[in-house]
Amino acid sequence: xxxxxxxxxxxxxxxxxxxxxDENFSIGxxxxxxxxxxxKLPNGELSVEFDSLLADSRCAIGVVCVWEGEAKIRLKLSFxxxxxxxxxxxxxxxxxxxxxxSQHESVVARYYxxxxxxxxxxxxxxxxxxxEKYKALLKIKYIER
Numbered sequence: 376x377x378x379x380x381x382x383x384x385x386x387x388x389x390x391x392x393x394x395x396x397d398e399n400f401s402i403g404x405x406x407x408x409x410x411x412x413x414x415k416l417p418n419g420e421l422s423v424e425f426d427s428l429l430a431d432s433r434c435a436i437g438v439v440c441v442w443e444g445e446a447k448i449r450l451k452l453s454f455x456x457x458x459x460x461x462x463x464x465x466x467x468x469x470x471x472x473x474x475x476x477s478q479h480e481s482v483v484a485r486y487y488x489x490x491x492x493x494x495x496x497x498x499x500x501x502x503x504x505x506x507e508k509y510k511a512l513l514k515i516k517y518i519e520r
Contacts, residue, residue: 403516405473405492410509419455421487423515426451426462428506433469437500443469446494448511452484465491465511473512483518490514 400406400414400423408414413424427449434440445468453460463482471478473492481490493512496504 400513400515403514405512405514408511408513410507413451421455421515422453423489423513424451424453425509425511428509429464431494431498431504433467433498435498435500440469445469448491448494448509450489452487452489454485463489465489467491467494486518488516488518490516 398414399417402416406414408423408425410425410428413422415422425448429447429449431446432444433446434442434444445466447464447466450463450465451460452463461484463484465482466480468478471493479490479492481488483489490513491511492514495510495512496508498504
């Protein structure tokens with residue numbers, strides 16, 4: 376019994392430090408941002424929030440479309456050095472996902488390039504999507520000088 380208590384204590388509390396902080400992202404690495412979620416650089420220099428879904432007119436699965444459509448989101452960026460924020464808008468065309476690198480749209484915000492790689496879920500005909508289900512796959516890099 377004396378051995379069981381320390382083992383249970385270790386597995387309950389000792390493993391928590393190895394859990395990856397889901398509230399951070401790294402420069403140059405892809406990360407997912409859920410609708411309404413905010414993530415930060417570990418040093419606090421920049422934080423990004425998926426603020427709004429402004430439109431999603433992507434051609435739904437199960438429909439024949441003349442145009443692939445597009446979705447548009449708004450990100451709220453906060454900067455540590457000035458304690459202010461900016462809004463930036465990113466669009467993604469229908470049928471574009473992380474592999475379609477030539478089709479990705481990026482925006483420049485101060486000394487960062489922000490790219491929307493994918494927006495999920497993809498619309499399906501006659502199935503409404505709750506805005507809170509959306510998640511954006513992003514990549515943020517420093518502008519090379």
